[in-house]
Amino acid sequence: MSDPAYAGLVISAGWIAVVAALVAAAPPNPETIGHSVAGDPIVARHFGEQDARRSMLVVGSIHGDETQGHRVARFVRSYARDADGVELWTIETVNPDGVAAGTRGNRHGVDLNRNFATGWKPIPPSSGYYSGPQSFSEPETRAVRRFMRRERPEITVWYHQPWGRTLIPCDRRGRRVALRYARLSGLPARDCFPTPPGAATAWQDEAMDAKAFVVELPGRALRAGEVRRHARALARIASR
Numbered sequence: 001m002s003d004p005a006y007a008g009l010v011i012s013a014g015w016i017a018v019v020a021a022l023v024a025a026a027p028p029n030p031e032t033i034g035h036s037v038a039g040d041p042i043v044a045r046h047f048g049e050q051d052a053r054r055s056m057l058v059v060g061s062i063h064g065d066e067t068q069g070h071r072v073a074r075f076v077r078s079y080a081r082d083a084d085g086v087e088l089w090t091i092e093t094v095n096p097d098g099v100a101a102g103t104r105g106n107r108h109g110v111d112l113n114r115n116f117a118t119g120w121k122p123i124p125p126s127s128g129y130y131s132g133p134q135s136f137s138e139p140e141t142r143a144v145r146r147f148m149r150r151e152r153p154e155i156t157v158w159y160h161q162p163w164g165r166t167l168i169p170c171d172r173r174g175r176r177v178a179l180r181y182a183r184l185s186g187l188p189a190r191d192c193f194p195t196p197p198g199a200a201t202a203w204q205d206e207a208m209d210a211k212a213f214v215v216e217l218p219g220r221a222l223r224a225g226e227v228r229r230h231a232r233a234l235a236r237i238a239s240r
Contacts, residue, residue: 033091034143037107040096042143044089047077052087056238057153059091062113062160062200064098064105068217069159072230079235086238089153094140105130106140114196115141116203123197131198144200148208156204156212157181157234162219165190169213171205177237178213184233187215 032041060073073090093099097107105111114123114131115138123131136142155177166182169175170192182189193214195202204212215230222230 033147034139036095036097036140037138038097038100040100042091042094042096042140044091044147045077046087046089048087050087053085054155054238055087055089055151055153056155056157056234057089057091057151058234059094059156059158061093061099062095062158063111064093064095064101064103066104066159066161066217067093067099068161068220068222069215071222071227072159072217072234075227076231076234079231088238089151094144104128106138108132108138110138112138112140113200114198116145116198116200118198118203118206119195120198129196135198141200148204148210152208152210154211155238156201156210158200158212158214160214160216163190163216164188164218165193165216167193167214167216169193169195169201169205173205173209174201174211174213177211180240181213181215181233181237184236185215185230187217187230190216 030043030045033044034042036042058073058076060069060071061067070092073092076088077090095106095112098105109125109130110132111123111129114120114129115135117135120131120135123129132138136145164187166178166185166187166189168178168182168189168191179189201212201214204210
């Protein structure tokens with residue numbers, strides 16, 4: 001028969017290990033990197049070491065009516081500790097007003113993915129892709145610009161819907177990592193997809209020298225297995 005006192009010590013040690021693991025896995029305090037038109041916070045969460053050899057940013061949505069990427073951005077945090085040598089940032093949405101209203105644009109009706117400087121051109125509101133009165137006219141895109149300039153992530157993945165494709169950039173910087181993501185996630189590649197004017201990825205490529213690409217999730221709720229597969233793909237491309 002085992003010694004009850006010894007068993008108690010083993011159980012206590014086991015619980016200590018469990019609690020320590022939970023504390024280690026717990027996300028840090030969120031950082032507000034800016035605010036929306038309505039004053040809602042745009043929140044980034046950080047994982048890993050700041051002097052890591054590689055940094056990656058995952059953005060769950062920029063269009064308020066395309067929210068399935070939020071689930072991937074949340075779930076990838078559980079893989080963060082397995083991605084050695086990686087500094088990971090996640091932002092569930094850069095458009096909290098659009099998410100609250102269920103609209104593509106922000107509170108001003110601006111499509112934030114047409115409001116960045118690279119290739120910006122005036123697109124009228126009637127188009128459904130209103131680019132704003134000028135580039136970086138919106139507080140949300142200015143917040144992203146400040147954050148990008150500060151952190152300079154090497155890889156950025158932007159989630160959209162509803163095409164169900166990994167959009168492969170034509171440039172060499174983001175091309176290889178996007179193709180690898182398509183292979184690992186099982187989401188088919190759409191090669192050399194033209195970047196719209198004022199898009200975040202085009203600005204990152206030009207101004208930040210970054211590997212940035214778009215993942216167009218299907219226009220439906222993702223199954224749990226799909227969320228896990230996308231999260232694992234993110235961890236794999238980050239750690240290589």
